[in-house]
Amino acid sequence: MSTVIKGGTIVTADLTYKSDVKIEDGKIVAIGPDLSGDETLDATGCFVMPGGIDPHVHLQMPFMGTYSSDDFASGTRAAVAGGTTMVVDFCLPDPGQSLFDAIKRWDNKSTSAACDYSFHMAITWWDKQVFDEMEAVVKEHGINTFKHFMAYKGALMVNDDEMFASFQRCAELGAMPLVHAENGDVVASMQAKLMAEGNNGPEGHAYSRPPEVEGEATNRAIMIADMAGVPLYVVHTSCEQSHEAIRRAKQKGMRVYGEPLIQHLMLDESEYFDKDWDHSARRVMSPPFRNKQHQDSLWAGLQSGTLSCVATDHCAFTTEQKRYGVNDFTKIPNGTGGLEDRLPLLWTYGVTTGRLTMNEFVAVTSTNIAKILNMYPKKGAVLVGADADLIVWDPTLEKTITADTQVSAIDYNVFEGKHVKGLPRFTLSRGKVVLEESTLKTEEGHGKYVKREPYPAVNKALSTWKDLVAPRRIERAGIPPSGV
């Protein structure tokens, strides 16, 4: 059974051209004019692009005494509704738990996925067992990225010595560390002070996590990565201080990648000052929303290439769950949604405003992260042989975002009322039409786990260079090597 997408304009990260696309057995088998097949999808007036890849989601995440409410079934349905065809979640071992047991838990809950997915592994504790297990995580389980939380003291946070040891292990294994960059000690201390002063509302969350907390941690992680000789990926880069540290590192030739979220690009800190407690609490996430200057910095980073991709950190809690923190903002589960809205919002507020070109849109929603996570061109490409994870993007379709019609399982949407123009006419997951206009045609369990190989190039280049510039003894005539 073959499918042809006909009459559209292909848009990739570097090319825009008119062509048909033919699909068989889940893969792209031909690109060219006048193709025919068993089934035809009309792409007239549309852009045919690689499906979105969201490198940062937490589906059914155990966190702050509860679980995030979108699981792999509802989360991936929300994803394809908005043109995202792959998500990457985080395996979180409990303290003392084997990394393999954490993978088993994530394997069990991801069987319902409607689109392809992959995992990052989090380093939530450290000893020889973790050091040893990291090898099989990379070589057997196909996970080449390890996340380190520099915040959430007393829960997920790791210290600098643990981070340095883990980063060095990543370097040996051809893996890449990721960081949630916030200074967890400073946050904990500011939280305690604010609570003691009676500042217990959701605005206290933002006050306790100023941009400096993020800038300091980003810079520290970058320096530690440099000393360990590994590239670094900074998740949810939300402010100029953090972006500045990434820019500076890039200018020095370091491989450091920054990931702004659609929430930080679109929403600002005024959300936390709303008189309605629920409104503000629903928007509590870490890092918090910032002001207009920070938002401009993030947009500029996407334009100039100093920031690499746009994610959601989709971690959706219901209003009832948010109310765990009614008298104590430190107990409000951290996280917001966005999977369904990332592409339409970025198109509307990025491409149609002229902030991004269509090719940049594809780069920051799909191709860049496919390369960074070492799964290009299987994912993130419109090329013969690539997986047919595609969107047929109709720039004339429009809607107003509202919780009433969303796919996500929660009872509100942080983008409520925002109008978007540009939506998928079709979303295809490995060749299967999973969305037609606004009708979902997903199948639970259609999604497959994507293994990712270790990085052959960057880590080798870094270790070769490190070896070349390593400290060496200077031989001097008449001075014996051993000092005898």
Ligand SMILES: NC(=O)NCCC(=O)O
């Ligand atoms: N971001 C957030 O507030 N919640 C999800 C966990 C994390 O990524 O820090």
Ligand SMILES: [Zn+2]
């Ligand atoms: Zn985080």
Ligand SMILES: [Zn+2]
């Ligand atoms: Zn996250």
